[in-house]
Amino acid sequence: MDGTLFFQTLVDGLILGGIFSLSAVGFSLIFGVLGIVNLAHGIFVLLGAYLGLALKQTMGIDPLAAIPIVCAALFVLGALLQLTLVAGAVRRSSLMSSLLITFGASLILRDAVILVFGPDVQFLSSAWLVDTFHIGDVIVDGARATGLIASLLLLGLLSLALYHLKVGRAMRATAQQDFAAGLCGIDARRIYAVTFGISAAFAGASGIIIGLINPFSPFDDTYWTLNAFVTVVLGGVGSPVGALLGGLLLGEISTFSSQYVGSLYSNVFIFSALLLMLIVRPNGLLGNAYKGSV
Amino acid sequence: MRGFHKPVPATVWALAALLLAGAVVLPFVASPFHLRLAQQILLFGGLAVAWNLLGGFTTYWSFGHAAFFGLGAFAAGLLGQQLGAEFSVAARLIIGLAFAVAISLVAAVAVALPVLRLRGIYFAIAMLAFAQILGEVSKTFDLFQGAMGFPLPLLKFPGLEKVQLFYFLFLLFCLVSVAVFVLVKRSRLGVGLTCIGQDEDTAAMLGVPTERYKLVAFVLSAMLTAAGGVLYVYGLGFMTSETVFRIDISLNLILFSMVGGIGTVAGPLIGATIMILLTQVVLGDLLDLHMMLTGAVLIAMVILAPKGLLGLFRRAWSRRRLAETVEATP
Numbered sequence: 327m328d329g330t331l332f333f334q335t336l337v338d339g340l341i342l343g344g345i346f347s348l349s350a351v352g353f354s355l356i357f358g359v360l361g362i363v364n365l366a367h368g369i370f371v372l373l374g375a376y377l378g379l380a381l382k383q384t385m386g387i388d389p390l391a392a393i394p395i396v397c398a399a400l401f402v403l404g405a406l407l408q409l410t411l412v413a414g415a416v417r418r419s420s421l422m423s424s425l426l427i428t429f430g431a432s433l434i435l436r437d438a439v440i441l442v443f444g445p446d447v448q449f450l451s452s453a454w455l456v457d458t459f460h461i462g463d464v465i466v467d468g469a470r471a472t473g474l475i476a477s478l479l480l481l482g483l484l485s486l487a488l489y490h491l492k493v494g495r496a497m498r499a500t501a502q503q504d505f506a507a508g509l510c511g512i513d514a515r516r517i518y519a520v521t522f523g524i525s526a527a528f529a530g531a532s533g534i535i536i537g538l539i540n541p542f543s544p545f546d547d548t549y550w551t552l553n554a555f556v557t558v559v560l561g562g563v564g565s566p567v568g569a570l571l572g573g574l575l576l577g578e579i580s581t582f583s584s585q586y587v588g589s590l591y592s593n594v595f596i597f598s599a600l601l602l603m604l605i606v607r608p609n610g611l612l613g614n615a616y617k618g619s620v
Numbered sequence: 621m622r623g624f625h626k627p628v629p630a631t632v633w634a635l636a637a638l639l640l641a642g643a644v645v646l647p648f649v650a651s652p653f654h655l656r657l658a659q660q661i662l663l664f665g666g667l668a669v670a671w672n673l674l675g676g677f678t679t680y681w682s683f684g685h686a687a688f689f690g691l692g693a694f695a696a697g698l699l700g701q702q703l704g705a706e707f708s709v710a711a712r713l714i715i716g717l718a719f720a721v722a723i724s725l726v727a728a729v730a731v732a733l734p735v736l737r738l739r740g741i742y743f744a745i746a747m748l749a750f751a752q753i754l755g756e757v758s759k760t761f762d763l764f765q766g767a768m769g770f771p772l773p774l775l776k777f778p779g780l781e782k783v784q785l786f787y788f789l790f791l792l793f794c795l796v797s798v799a800v801f802v803l804v805k806r807s808r809l810g811v812g813l814t815c816i817g818q819d820e821d822t823a824a825m826l827g828v829p830t831e832r833y834k835l836v837a838f839v840l841s842a843m844l845t846a847a848g849g850v851l852y853v854y855g856l857g858f859m860t861s862e863t864v865f866r867i868d869i870s871l872n873l874i875l876f877s878m879v880g881g882i883g884t885v886a887g888p889l890i891g892a893t894i895m896i897l898l899t900q901v902v903l904g905d906l907l908d909l910h911m912m913l914t915g916a917v918l919i920a921m922v923i924l925a926p927k928g929l930l931g932l933f934r935r936a937w938s939r940r941r942l943a944e945t946v947e948a949t950p
Binding site: 361363411414415418419420421422423425426427429430431432433434436437438440441548552555590591593594597598600601604605608 | 679681683734735737738740741742744745746748749750752753756757759760867871874875878908909910911912914915916917918919922923926
């Protein structure tokens, strides 16, 4: 086996995986805290990318600098979605109904994106990208390296917030036992809305980073939702570390299968890995961060 | 389970007979456009009824029934190619149907053994992944010709236009689906499935063979869906991976059931009728807004009428009955 090619594939996989991790961490939070699979996650990712595009085109803000603005906007959108629609559906029928609600929301938002931005493929560019550099014979693409650095920073921030801020502790408590958390004076309704908001915010941030690396179109949202699900099922539910582990694994599976088997086959490998993990260990390698492994 | 169910009231029989008579006459009076709408309603209504065999009784909601739809279509299409012109088109269709049903039986059992052990959301997503895998595989390997697609022979029947012929085939499919569903619902299997839907662990403790019942319902549902896929592509005359392994097919089956009423036989048919008329006729000119409307209806139904239109109707009906009883008591 060619050593350089092997290491190049390994590095590419790690970088791709870091970005997958960021795009999946919000999905993982909602899944862990609310037990809901958010099928609108992919469209949140895309909304981030499109908002970044709009800010750049109208006000000339660099996409990387626009991340806080995009995060704030998506936080509000996510929290509103939970407060107005998802909470009501879960209360009135069942947890399964959240799948339909979030799917319905994704259809509406996707149509809205198409109406505003058109169905064409778009891309983002930033003036602040790291230059492409070499480690030995291995080439590291500048845009991707920047994406990886930003992803790791944001994941670290989320980790700090979850384990050291009061709201993070409240989120983890609600995930473990919403009733007991309520007895301790935590307003579960508020925490659920905050969780949804944070999740959407991180999805939006990842959307910008993805937009810097790959072209995107309004029809990619299913791809990002499924990717997030695979990442969570591979790594583990509810924690940034689980998302990181799952994302890196997914990145490696994706690059190695396209390098050594053929790029057409990488999706087959990814979904097969998903099915296998669902059957063997549905809560991922690290288990559920809040509820223990099944 | 004799005596477990009330006998079907005469009014329901009469209504069903009337509907059927109307359905048989329709192709000779309706315009081709309306007939095509009716075709879609029958096919996707029938498929939604088939989806309800498992999803209607229990919370095992398959989000990937397009897997069996596509599997059936590819099995029949490719076999038809192999058989070639020596066989008549009708023979190829019938052999293809039998082959598709057999293949989907094997595939459903193979998938069910691991996947039916998962519950709720995990099952839903595992099925979604299964459909994606089949879609990718059919596109990736040249053997299946899914990326480029291939044509299917044109089925002819003396005295009938193509639209009319396929209308009758879809009607037949819908009737078979409905018959299977009604038989299951009124059998021991249906009672067992309802128990599983209410509380699977308790059902298992009380002696309901939960694993076997779930498997049977899943396999029946898959076989019917595969047959629907075969008829669909023969009606189109051409197929690719994109035409059959479509995520919106999987989701529409759930949507139709939700709109009409999950777990009933009339619900999915009513849901399919309303949604297809709404998207194709009312919004026929506003193609851009299709998805938005579908999403909005989905959300509205889940929040306002989680048991579907039939559920709303039943609630109103029982309230009226209650009010009448209260008035009648001195």
